[in-house]
Amino acid sequence: MNVKKVRAICRPFRIVLGASLIGYGVYSSNSWLYLGAIPLIAGLIDFCPLCKITGQCDILGGK
Secondary structure, three states: OOHHHHHHHHHHHHHHHHHHHHHHHHHHOOOHHHHHHHHHHHHHOOOOHHHHHHOHHHHHOOO
8 A cells, every 4th residue: 555645645634624623613612623623733734643653654654
């Protein structure tokens, strides 16, 4: 599996997920707003903390 293909799919998904959680948090006035910041920031700076912790990106061939 090519790491560039995975990252090309994963990055926009994180951005959309983060923006959706922030939007839901603002709409419903609950703490999902703060949880949505994590995937949004990770998508914007192209860094996946879960890949770093689990080492999955290294297994796929990326560094």
